[in-house]
Amino acid sequence: MKTTLYMAISANGIIATETGGEEFLSHENWEKFCELAKEFGNFVVGRKTYEAVKKWDDGYNFDDLVDIEKVIISEDKNFKLDKGYTLANSPQDALAKLSEKGFEKVLITGGANVNSAFVKANLLDEIILNVEPVVVGKGIPVFAPENFELKLKLISSEKSASGILTLGYNVLK
Amino acid sequence: MKVILYMAISLNGMIAKSDDDTSWISKEEWDSYSLTVRTAGNLIVGHRTYNILTKQPEFSEFKDVKLVVVAQEDFQTLTKNHLVAHSPKESLKLLSDFEVVVVAGGGALNASFVEENLVDEIYLDIEPIIFGKGIPLFRDKDFERKLKLLDQKKITDNEVQLHYEVLK
Numbered sequence: 454m455k456t457t458l459y460m461a462i463s464a465n466g467i468i469a470t471e472t473g474g475e476e477f478l479s480h481e482n483w484e485k486f487c488e489l490a491k492e493f494g495n496f497v498v499g500r501k502t503y504e505a506v507k508k509w510d511d512g513y514n515f516d517d518l519v520d521i522e523k524v525i526i527s528e529d530k531n532f533k534l535d536k537g538y539t540l541a542n543s544p545q546d547a548l549a550k551l552s553e554k555g556f557e558k559v560l561i562t563g564g565a566n567v568n569s570a571f572v573k574a575n576l577l578d579e580i581i582l583n584v585e586p587v588v589v590g591k592g593i594p595v596f597a598p599e600n601f602e603l604k605l606k607l608i609s610s611e612k613s614a615s616g617i618l619t620l621g622y623n624v625l626k
Numbered sequence: 627m628k629v630i631l632y633m634a635i636s637l638n639g640m641i642a643k644s645d646d647d648t649s650w651i652s653k654e655e656w657d658s659y660s661l662t663v664r665t666a667g668n669l670i671v672g673h674r675t676y677n678i679l680t681k682q683p684e685f686s687e688f689k690d691v692k693l694v695v696v697a698q699e700d701f702q703t704l705t706k707n708h709l710v711a712h713s714p715k716e717s718l719k720l721l722s723d724f725e726v727v728v729v730a731g732g733g734a735l736n737a738s739f740v741e742e743n744l745v746d747e748i749y750l751d752i753e754p755i756i757f758g759k760g761i762p763l764f765r766d767k768d769f770e771r772k773l774k775l776l777d778q779k780k781i782t783d784n785e786v787q788l789h790y791e792v793l794k
Contacts (some may be wrong), residue, residue, distance in 0.1 A: 464748070589770050590767040602758070603755065
């Protein structure tokens, strides 16, 4: 099983404001996410990200990604999900559920706690970050503060017309 | 006067580990940073960064650099040539003869400079590493500033330098 983390971040590594706002991120990042989700046929997010996206405006909805396996990680085994979503209680459980369905590649896309949980479980193979041309003083970091260190190898860097830089890395193990 | 913020960061935006460790920053990155500072002829840092920087053997490269330490309290520098300022604005006044001024850490000082709209350009050298806990590029200040990506280049096969203009 190969795992890829995709996130949009500010140039200083912030994924949302302290209240969860993502207004500083542009539409291009959502398009890139949808493109990747279609390519992978699946994605995994945390419970908080699932709940945050539910509140977003029209056009930014996980429900619209039909025929894509959507796995939500929550430690609460009784957490009630809408139809079309699968509950997992850990990174390992999420990967096992997707593996059972025949997937060989898994897309992981936040939030901070889920990202760190995958790193701590040593289950991350590739990282793609869309670096938005903005700096945000306070906010939620791309990885929740935990004791870990990842060494990376830079694979690609690509600039879009709007100044978003897409950086691709392999995680060295 | 153009004010540049120049920092090496981990991919997740940290400038040092929690214990101030910056040994993960490469020699090539240091050389790029050092050249920028020596070309400008000056450097503004916070007191904690000053204490770390002046202990490094490479610091001898900065013997002709006019160094200003921003410190709140009665801070003592190692030599009289190293000046002390009590605010970002005061540090810039001390360097008003320079065309380009370089600001380089730590997290609290960086945040103060950006929050007070004193930074014109940002250089970020991204090291191929992520660590979960550390000292972030910006600390303790609530702001949002749009940037314009002016340039990106590789310092080495594994390190990217991002060069931004701060939009005002």
